[in-house]
Amino acid sequence: MDVLDLAVLEGEFLSLLGPSGCGKTTTLNLIAGFVEPTAGRILIDGEDVTGRPAHLRGLGVVFQSYALFPHLSVFENVAFGLRERRVSSAEMNRKVVEALALVRLEGRERQRPTELVRRHAAARGPGPRPGLPTPRAAARRAAGRAGPKAP
Ligand SMILES: Nc1ncnc2c1ncn2[C@@H]1O[C@H](COP(=O)(O)OP(=O)(O)OP(=O)(O)O)[C@@H](O)[C@H]1O
Ligand SMILES: [Mg+2]
Numbered sequence: 001m002d003v004l005d006l007a008v009l010e011g012e013f014l015s016l017l018g019p020s021g022c023g024k025t026t027t028l029n030l031i032a033g034f035v036e037p038t039a040g041r042i043l044i045d046g047e048d049v050t051g052r053p054a055h056l057r058g059l060g061v062v063f064q065s066y067a068l069f070p071h072l073s074v075f076e077n078v079a080f081g082l083r084e085r086r087v088s089s090a091e092m093n094r095k096v097v098e099a100l101a102l103v104r105l106e107g108r109e110r111q112r113p114t115e116l117v118r119r120h121a122a123a124r125g126p127g128p129r130p131g132l133p134t135p136r137a138a139a140r141r142a143a144g145r146a147g148p149k150a151p
Contacts, residue, residue, distance in 0.1 A: 028061070032059055033053060033054035036050075068113040070112065070114050073112060074110070074111050079092055082095055
């Protein structure tokens with residue numbers, strides 16, 4: 001990576017676009033503190049955090065590979081980082097509930113991430129197949145009512 005001058009404003013939604021290997025992940029790793037720059041500085045809210053360990057930068061990172069813990073529940077996966085920060089359990093609960101609501105995962109707290117993925121994958125099984133009526137259309141036809149024709 002060479003000469004990157006990037007300023008991100010508060011509340012700004014920013015995308016980094018570029019060909020494979022141009023340094024997008026490296027830029028995020030530098031900001032998060034997983035990689036140290038050989039030159040230059042990283043400022044957060046005006047404060048120089050270059051050299052500060054990742055867990056003291058107060059940033060959240062969602063990896064391309066998700067990096068969820070398969071043996072922990074949905075709740076515990078979200079709570080993990082907060083536990084590390086030693087916030088009170090009331091505050092932690094509030095934050096987890098808030099975060100899960102944000103991604104519409106309320107009610108899934110006790111499930112494991114793999115269960116959600118498994119169900120997601122299973123939903124593809126009975127998906128529409130070319131030339132075959134959908135289960136609903138087949139049921140309607142069997143009941144003597146003409147269902148909408150498959151495209
Ligand atoms: N730890 C490292 N040490 C040295 N070189 C690295 C390191 N990590 C990545 N690189 C190199 O830095 C360049 C940028 O890689 P990077 O992974 O940031 O690209 P990218 O834009 O995220 O690509 P992609 O779109 O494939 O994810 C590549 O040439 C890569 O091989
Ligand atoms: Mg990348």
